[in-house]
Amino acid sequence: MKPKSGISISILPDHHDVLVSQKDQSVLDVALRLKIPLNHTCGGNGTCGTCLVHIVNGIESLEPRxxxxxxxxxxxxxxxxxxxxxxxxxxxxxxxxxKKSN
Structure with missing residues (x-):
């Protein structure tokens, strides 16, 4: 049996280890696909700031904002x-x- 390959990310605080789909264009897409609660009142357009996350590991490999x-x-x-x-x-x-909402 061939092992699964691809991009793997982790979403805390609930320790979701996720294999990213080719359809997932953003971390928000990954969370929504897996029904992980992540506020996004603007629908993912980057205008509300409610989907703010902390980078715990991998900051050095991120693309610029x-x-x-x-x-x-x-x-x-x-x-x-x-x-x-x-x-x-x-x-x-x-x-x-x-980030947990206040």
Whole structure:
């Protein structure tokens, strides 16, 4: 039996180890596909900031923020380890933690 291959990410705090589908364009897509609760009031357009996640592992391999995410990060003063799940492309061994709403 051939082992599964592909990109694997982890989503905390519930320790979901996930094999990413080719259809998953963002970390938000992965969470929605697996029914992992992740707020996204703007529908994944990067305009609300509710899908903010902490990067626990893999920050050095991330692509730069998109223009949309950069504007919000600058406006809201996000540190480098905070990213919008809707704008964040998954990569192998990425570990993110969903921020709990207040």
């Amino acid at each position: 998109t223009e949309i995410e950069s504007e919000m990060a600058e406006d809201r003063k996000f540190p480098d380890h905070e990213r919008l799940a809707c704008q964040l492309k998954p990569h192998d061994h990425l570990v993110v933690e969903i």
